[in-house]
Amino acid sequence: MKKWYAILLFTTTCVQAQERVSTTMIGGQPMVNIAELEKRSHLKLLGGQGGDGIAAHSVATENFDIHYYQCDWTLNPEIRYIKGNITPHFIMKQASDSIVFDLVRVLTVDSVLFRGNKIAFYQSAENGLVIKFPAALSVGSKGAVTICYQGVPPNLTSPNGNFFQGLHRSVYAIYTLSEPYGSSVWWPCKNGLTDKADSIDISVTTPSIYTPSSNGLLEREERDGDQTTSHFKHRYPIATYLVALAITKYIVDKDSVMLGDRKMPVLMYTHIASKPDYYKPATAQVIQCLPKFSELFGMYPFQKEHYAQTQWGLGGGMEHQTNSFIVDRWNNLVAHELGHQWFGNKVTCGSWSDLWLNEGFATYTEFAYYEHFMPSVHLSYIASMMNAITASPGGSVYTTDTTNYNRLFGPLTYYKGGLVVHMLRWVLGDEVFHKGVRAYLDDPAVKYGYARTGDLKRVMEQVSGKNLDSFFDKWIYKEGYPSYKLTWSQNNNNWASVKLNQTTSHSSVAFFEMPVALKFKNATRDTILVVDHRFSGQTFALNVGFAADTVLIDPLLKVISKGNTTTKEAAPTTADQLKIYPNPAPDNLQIALGNPTDKTMVIQLFNTTGQLVYQRKLNMAGNDEQWQIPMQQYPKGVYYLRLKGEKNIDLVQKILH
Numbered sequence: 001m002k003k004w005y006a007i008l009l010f011t012t013t014c015v016q017a018q019e020r021v022s023t024t025m026i027g028g029q030p031m032v033n034i035a036e037l038e039k040r041s042h043l044k045l046l047g048g049q050g051g052d053g054i055a056a057h058s059v060a061t062e063n064f065d066i067h068y069y070q071c072d073w074t075l076n077p078e079i080r081y082i083k084g085n086i087t088p089h090f091i092m093k094q095a096s097d098s099i100v101f102d103l104v105r106v107l108t109v110d111s112v113l114f115r116g117n118k119i120a121f122y123q124s125a126e127n128g129l130v131i132k133f134p135a136a137l138s139v140g141s142k143g144a145v146t147i148c149y150q151g152v153p154p155n156l157t158s159p160n161g162n163f164f165q166g167l168h169r170s171v172y173a174i175y176t177l178s179e180p181y182g183s184s185v186w187w188p189c190k191n192g193l194t195d196k197a198d199s200i201d202i203s204v205t206t207p208s209i210y211t212p213s214s215n216g217l218l219e220r221e222e223r224d225g226d227q228t229t230s231h232f233k234h235r236y237p238i239a240t241y242l243v244a245l246a247i248t249k250y251i252v253d254k255d256s257v258m259l260g261d262r263k264m265p266v267l268m269y270t271h272i273a274s275k276p277d278y279y280k281p282a283t284a285q286v287i288q289c290l291p292k293f294s295e296l297f298g299m300y301p302f303q304k305e306h307y308a309q310t311q312w313g314l315g316g317g318m319e320h321q322t323n324s325f326i327v328d329r330w331n332n333l334v335a336h337e338l339g340h341q342w343f344g345n346k347v348t349c350g351s352w353s354d355l356w357l358n359e360g361f362a363t364y365t366e367f368a369y370y371e372h373f374m375p376s377v378h379l380s381y382i383a384s385m386m387n388a389i390t391a392s393p394g395g396s397v398y399t400t401d402t403t404n405y406n407r408l409f410g411p412l413t414y415y416k417g418g419l420v421v422h423m424l425r426w427v428l429g430d431e432v433f434h435k436g437v438r439a440y441l442d443d444p445a446v447k448y449g450y451a452r453t454g455d456l457k458r459v460m461e462q463v464s465g466k467n468l469d470s471f472f473d474k475w476i477y478k479e480g481y482p483s484y485k486l487t488w489s490q491n492n493n494n495w496a497s498v499k500l501n502q503t504t505s506h507s508s509v510a511f512f513e514m515p516v517a518l519k520f521k522n523a524t525r526d527t528i529l530v531v532d533h534r535f536s537g538q539t540f541a542l543n544v545g546f547a548a549d550t551v552l553i554d555p556l557l558k559v560i561s562k563g564n565t566t567t568k569e570a571a572p573t574t575a576d577q578l579k580i581y582p583n584p585a586p587d588n589l590q591i592a593l594g595n596p597t598d599k600t601m602v603i604q605l606f607n608t609t610g611q612l613v614y615q616r617k618l619n620m621a622g623n624d625e626q627w628q629i630p631m632q633q634y635p636k637g638v639y640y641l642r643l644k645g646e647k648n649i650d651l652v653q654k655i656l657h
């Protein structure tokens with residue numbers, strides 16, 4: 001499939017949310033390039049400079065454990081300003097008279113309340129909010145503080161910041177995007193990947209002409225003059241970067257899907273400037289995917305609440321918990337952000353180095369969408385990602401460079417990560433893979449929490465009973481991919497003799513041990529046989545069952561590879577070619593038989609007194625065969641070897657030992 005890019009460019013003058021996207025046509029379907037878009041969203045927010053300015057992204061202390069945030073915000077999309085009262089509830093993990101939150105210093109904290117009284121605090125140079133209690137709190141004691149703050153969320157180096165305020169399609173809008181380091185750019189919280197709140201309540205007061213969209217269920221709306229306060233309630237654990245607001249003029253469409261025993265709402269917040277039905281296909285796709293993803297990966301993680309999609313203007317999509325923000329209705333974008341609700345939201349990467357646990361799996365859910373609902377596109381979609389990944393010889397899925405946004409939100413994390421998940425399924429088999437993935441998402445150590453790459457490996461090993469050291473080491477931490485060179489011949493009984501060589505594109509891996517599918521075909525027939533490739537130069541005898549003229553390596557694209565070649569060699573055609581060697585035979589006596597025409601044979605060895613000292617009965621499937629008789633166990637002397645097939649082979653030969 002030829003690949004082409006269409007660049008749609010909407011340019012505007014003032015501070016506008018830009019919707020510049022690139023799509024690829026695959027199988028007649030436009031595919032949005034998600035890695036590119038998610039990266040662009042983040043780069044835009046950071047002015048293309050990477051995350052250096054907020055590289056030290058959390059100074060929050062670990063002496064307290066957040067279990068709940070109450071967030072009350074007052075906002076107007078026409079003005080770049082935020083005013084909020086945030087009330088975190090927490091439990092002390094260590095006795096201390098202070099705790100520290102993350103909050104950019106340019107936002108001003110007016111007061112901090114504790115048990116009804118104002119208490120001491122200061123905002124540190126490192127964007128920390130240091131709160132001092134009147135007396136030390138003991139281990140295990142519960143507390144809550146209310147942080148009253150306001151100000152202009154900073155732009156960092158770009159016009160938008162993690163907090164976009166401006167015109168989107170000529171309507172004022174506020175859109176937040178906190179991943180990876182930007183929560184504390186607009187609200188005081190723990191900005192790292194260590195501490196999920198168990199639940200959150202969000203109330204947004206905004207002019208009534210605007211509609212806010214946020215996490216969880218909209219519980220109620222209260223109108224007061226020209227202002228409306230919308231109360232959102234979310235009763236699942238949530239990482240702070242997944243907390244979000246979108247506020248503009250929306251039309252809210254409500255639909256539903258049966259999930260388990262519940263008719264769960266499915267919402268679409270469509271920008272008022274869009275055609276009213278424009279996002280109906282996105283809602284229909286979600287209704288199609290939610291039961292299928294629940295079957296494959298376990299129940300939708302927020303089934304007691306809902307799933308919403310909200311149109312926004314910040315580029316690609318962002319998987320805000322229970323409410324993905326999407327720039328358009330593309331199939332792969334819709335599947336990807338929905339897939340994140342399992343991979344990223346229910347189980348969140350435990351460090352940004354492990355971002356592939358979010359993005360690789362979300363990319364894999366795009367594959368799953370095509371596999372089940374658009375099968376004609378499935379293989380070409382995987383092929384396009386393999387082509388993108390094998391364009392460079394190196395690059396690992398895992399990265400230690402978490403301030404380089406091009407690297408972090410790049411093809412290695414998304415495409416290679418997705419393809420590694422795809423290969424893990426190939427290595428483990430469909431049933432074990434899906435069982436393993438469900439077990440991973442429900443593993444007590446990571447469920448509704450954080451996971452590292454080692455957690456995934458541990459669970460997949462437990463479920464499969466396989467050692468996955470080499471797989472993870474080579475495909476996640478090391479670099480490159482294999483190229484296969486296959487030579488083959490086929491004998492007169494349709495057995496193929498195959499030799500499979502492998503070279504690798506990067507010196508960090510000498511050999512990738514993988515099962516490799518080989519498709520043998522002629523004009524009318526084909527069959528796929530899988531070989532377990534453990535070393536370069538390994539040979540296999542395969543019963544093809546018909547005379548093939550062609551072999552294709554990995555025809556269903558199960559393994560990342562490039563530059564594979566096959567060469568057919570002429571097979572010896574003479575029937576019943578026997579070789580018996582060496583003679584004299586001091587150690588092992590070798591018997592080789594080419595193109596046997598008999599299906600059974602008996603090998604016998606007699607000594608000079610006519611006593612039978614060795615016998616072996618063989619079933620031969622028709623391929624070239626080789627056996628050995630260990631002669632060391634017999635006294636030195638003369639022996640007679642007899643080979644007797646059911647009709648054609650009958651031979652007696654004197655052997656010296």
Ligand SMILES: [Zn+2]
Nearest residue numbers: 038336359362
């Ligand atoms: Zn993603």
